Each structure stands twice: as structure tokens, then as C-alpha cells.
Amino acid sequence: MELHPILQEFLDTWVYPTGFSGPGYDFRMHITERCIPAWNGMTMSAVKAAQEDAKTPTREWLWSSVLAGYAGEGPQMSIKQMSTQLLSVSLEDQERYIDLQRMRAQQVWDEVKHGMLHADVMLRGGYVKREEELMDSADANTLGILSYFGCTAMFPHIHPLARAAQHYFFEGSACLGIQVRMRYMNDPLDLHDNLSQYVDELMHFMEGKYQMDVYALTEKDQRAIEDTLDFLLKPWAPTLADALARAKQGAAA
Amino acid sequence: MNTQPEKIAIRIDHDKCTECRMCYVVCREINLNAVVIDPGPKHLHEIDMDRCTYPGCTVCLMYCPAPASIVETVSGLSLVPPPARVWTEDKRWPRRAPRTGN
Numbered sequence: 001m002e003l004h005p006i007l008q009e010f011l012d013t014w015v016y017p018t019g020f021s022g023p024g025y026d027f028r029m030h031i032t033e034r035c036i037p038a039w040n041g042m043t044m045s046a047v048k049a050a051q052e053d054a055k056t057p058t059r060e061w062l063w064s065s066v067l068a069g070y071a072g073e074g075p076q077m078s079i080k081q082m083s084t085q086l087l088s089v090s091l092e093d094q095e096r097y098i099d100l101q102r103m104r105a106q107q108v109w110d111e112v113k114h115g116m117l118h119a120d121v122m123l124r125g126g127y128v129k130r131e132e133e134l135m136d137s138a139d140a141n142t143l144g145i146l147s148y149f150g151c152t153a154m155f156p157h158i159h160p161l162a163r164a165a166q167h168y169f170f171e172g173s174a175c176l177g178i179q180v181r182m183r184y185m186n187d188p189l190d191l192h193d194n195l196s197q198y199v200d201e202l203m204h205f206m207e208g209k210y211q212m213d214v215y216a217l218t219e220k221d222q223r224a225i226e227d228t229l230d231f232l233l234k235p236w237a238p239t240l241a242d243a244l245a246r247a248k249q250g251a252a253a
Numbered sequence: 254m255n256t257q258p259e260k261i262a263i264r265i266d267h268d269k270c271t272e273c274r275m276c277y278v279v280c281r282e283i284n285l286n287a288v289v290i291d292p293g294p295k296h297l298h299e300i301d302m303d304r305c306t307y308p309g310c311t312v313c314l315m316y317c318p319a320p321a322s323i324v325e326t327v328s329g330l331s332l333v334p335p336p337a338r339v340w341t342e343d344k345r346w347p348r349r350a351p352r353t354g355n
């Protein structure tokens with residue numbers, strides 16, 4: 001399989017340099033093998049979408065993407081999803097998983113910040129006059145990605161480490177998608193939407209990387225991560241592209 | 254023969270850092286605890302070179318997500334993302350392509 005150069009660079013820079021060795025690292029390399037074809041495919045399709053968007057004279061695509069981002073991040077997701085994850089670590093496990101809890105609390109802030117950034121782009125782009133208008137839009141408040149809400153709200157209750165797979169696979173995809181936008185597009189508002197988020201997504205990816213390297217040491221812990229990935233990589237799982245298309249249809253209706 | 258690498262100081266550039274504290278977490282995980290929180294009003298985190306073993310250890314660099322936020326104090330060399338030299342020699346993962354420079 002020929003890897004897209006953006007993916008190759010991501011792998012060389014952020015995936016392979018590793019501070020730990022042992023079963024967690026070996027397991028993460030196995031997980032990496034599973035993620036690479038999907039990451040490569042999504043990088044290629046992100047390139048295609050960016051090239052098409054770059055050719056479009058209007059900024060219709062920007063509205064769809066920030067709206068989907070707004071619906072998928074920010075207070076909505078953070079409060080529902082991250083807080084359920086904070087609660088998913090049982091009291092007796094709190095000490096063992098204190099770093100997960102710490103990183104999860106950090107992510108609440110990151111996601112709220114992303115929501116604010118998307119709203120800012122909508123305001124600057126003239127799509128809405130006041131952020132409150134978004135409260136009337138179902139598209140701004142729901143995101144039709146099963147794996148996103150299904151997995152993120154439910155799996156953490158099964159095992160505290162299940163989220164590591166989501167962080168590794170999904171946030172890795174987010175980093176790649178953002179890199180593509182930043183390199184293939186030349187739109188200042190789009191760049192504004194993506195620039196600061198890139199580092200946050202990378203941090204969330206690093207969270208998954210660290211959790212696997214350090215915590216996924218036993219068959220039982222690894223199983224929880226593998227099961228989550230099985231779910232995320234199911235061919236029937238809706239993709240972000242589906243969600244964006246849905247948001248587009250909603251906006252056009 | 255002394256095989257210890259010569260000690261080089263590193264510091265955090267708070268203009269670049271996202272304050273995610275990943276470095277704090279990973280350094281504590283390896284029990285070196287060299288990333289310390291300044292008790293001053295901003296609670297910034299700094300690297301305590303009395304405890305840090307860089308360049309013997311580069312763990313914080315492997316997990317820090319913000320380019321140019323950990324730098325060598327004297328040379329100003331940016332160490333995030335990790336320079337190729339800190340990992341290309343490692344044979345654990347044969348897919349790693351040899352790279353030059355950073």
C-alpha cells in the first residue's frame with residue numbers, strides 16, 4: 001500500500017517515536033497496523049474534498065464543515081461525553097487511572113474551545129448573526145455518527161481504556177484531515193477554524209498513544225481497546241464524510 | 254568508561270506550549286518527576302534540571318503535541334517533534350524510514 005506523504009510524515013513524526021517499550025508499545029504497533037489503511041483512505045478522500053472545495057467559488061463547504069464541527073464538539077459533546085468518561089472509572093480504579101481522568105478533564109476544555117472556534121467562524125463568515133441562532137438548528141446540535149456518540153458515551157462504562165482506541169484512531173484521523181485542509185486549502189477562515197484545533201487533536205491522539213504504551217499491558221486491557229477498534233472500523237459505521245453530507249443536506253433543506 | 258551522555262538543559266517555551274501537561278504526566282510515569290509546577294500565581298510547569306536526565310531520557314518529547322515547545326536552553330534547538338536522531342537508531346520497529354536532520 002502506498003501511503004500518502006501526509007500520513008507517512010504523521011507516522012514518522014508522531015506515531016513511531018516512543019518513550020516506552022514493552023507489551024503496551026507492541027500492542028500499539030499492532031493497533032497502528034489496523035489503523036493505517038483507514039487513515040490512508042481518509043487522507044486521500046480529505047485531499048479530494050479539499051481540492052474540490054478549493055475550486056468552489058462560494059464558501060458553502062465552510063458552512064457545512066463548521067456546522068458539523070460545532071454539532072460534534074463544544075459544550076454539547078464535552079458535557080455529555082467527557083463527563084460520562086470521567087465517571088467511568090470506578091472509585092477503586094481512580095488511583096490507577098488518575099492520568100486518564102486528568103487528560104479527560106483537560107479535553108472538556110479543549111472541546112468547549114473548539115465549539116467556540118466554530119461559532120466564531122460562523123459569525124465571521126456571516127452565516128449567523130448571533131450564536132444563539134444555532135440553538136434553533138437541529139443540525140447544529142446533533143451529529144449522525146453512530147461510532148461517535150455510541151462509542152464515546154457507552155464504551156467507557158465497559159472499561160476505562162476503551163477510549164484509548166477512540167483517541168488513537170479517531171483523533172489520529174482528525175489530525176490527518178486537518179493537515180490536509182491546512183496544506184491544500186488557502187482560505188483564511190478555514191485555516192482559523194483548523195489551526196489551533198490541530199494541536200488539541202494531536203494532544204488527544206497522544207493521549208491514546210500514551211494510554212496504550214503505558215496501560216495496555218495485559219490481555220484483558222488490550223481486549224477492551226481492540227473491541228472498541230472493531231466497532232470503529234466496522235464497514236457499516238457511518239463516516240465523518242456521511243455526517244458532513246447530512247449536514248449539507250440539512251442546510252440546503 | 255563513562256557512557257552517560259553529557260547533560261544538556263531543556264526548558265519549556267510557554268509561548269508555544271498548550272499547557273496540556275502531558276510532559277508532567279509522562280515524566281511522573283517514569284518516576285523521574287522532573288516536570289514541576291511553579292507555585293507562583295500562573296502555576297506554570299517547568300523542568301527541574303536537578304532531576305531531569307535529558308538527553309539520557311527524551312520521554313516528554315515523544316508525547317508533547319506542540320511543536321517547538323520544549324527547547325534546549327543554550328542552543329534553543331527545538332525538540333518537539335522529536336528529532337530523527339532520538340529514534341531512527343531504534344530497531345524495535347523496522348518500518349521506520351531513516352531520516353536525516355529534523
Ligand code: SF4
Nearest residue numbers: 270271273274276317
Ligand atoms: S507536553 Fe508540551 S504542550 Fe503539553 S504541557 Fe508539556 S511542553 Fe506544553
Ligand code: SF4
Nearest residue numbers: 280305306307310313
Ligand atoms: S527528558 Fe525525561 S526526565 Fe527530563 S523532563 Fe523530559 S521526561 Fe522528564
